[in-house]
Amino acid sequence: MDQQKIGNLIRALRTEKHLTQKQLADAMGISDRAVSKWERGLGCPDVSLLPNLAVLLGVPIEKMLEGELLPNLPNGGNMKRMEFYCCPTCGNIVTATATAQIGCCGRALQPLKAAQVDELHQVEMQEVDGETYLTFSHPMTKEHYIQFVALVGFDRVQVIRLYPEQGGEVRLPRVARAKVYLYCTEHGFFQVK
Numbered sequence: 001m002d003q004q005k006i007g008n009l010i011r012a013l014r015t016e017k018h019l020t021q022k023q024l025a026d027a028m029g030i031s032d033r034a035v036s037k038w039e040r041g042l043g044c045p046d047v048s049l050l051p052n053l054a055v056l057l058g059v060p061i062e063k064m065l066e067g068e069l070l071p072n073l074p075n076g077g078n079m080k081r082m083e084f085y086c087c088p089t090c091g092n093i094v095t096a097t098a099t100a101q102i103g104c105c106g107r108a109l110q111p112l113k114a115a116q117v118d119e120l121h122q123v124e125m126q127e128v129d130g131e132t133y134l135t136f137s138h139p140m141t142k143e144h145y146i147q148f149v150a151l152v153g154f155d156r157v158q159v160i161r162l163y164p165e166q167g168g169e170v171r172l173p174r175v176a177r178a179k180v181y182l183y184c185t186e187h188g189f190f191q192v193k
Helices: 003-016 021-028 032-039 047-057 061-066
Strands: 083-086 093-096 102-104 107-109 123-128 131-136 146-152 157-161 169-173 179-184 188-191
Touching (some): 003 032, 003 061, 021 032, 047 061, 083 146, 083 179, 093 157, 131 146, 146 169, 157 169
Antiparallel strands (some): 083 093, 102 107, 131 169, 146 157, 146 179, 179 188
């Protein structure tokens, strides 16, 4: 653990949030001398202070202790590199166009890996009125259902959230060379097209 790197990161994050040392210290219930000490690399925050400090500065504790935030490499804005995340606890759906550290309900989420669609998750696609009309015969019960369908094109993403006991149909805009995905609450993530 490099105290100087940690101190530099704390200072950078504090100034990014437009906080003075005193304001940060007051929010944490400590003295501004402690914050100054950390930022000069003469000490580190006590373990009991790390969760609150991480929330105030908007970074994970692990990254704060590493003393650096490494930016993602630019991906050229191609939406086809979109990654999907789904929380197994609350069902929250999150997307990212580059590698990200996503968390929900106290756990780190991993990007969903798309499998090829299997027999149970077959989807019928028809062109209707300039849209793509998807129908599926998958069960839509509270325990087992298609949670979302996503259309990913070069420059756009559309995610349609589905709910238990809803019909097995979705309308998507017609987009050339788009990929279509679906997420089953029991079997996972599938690429349909």
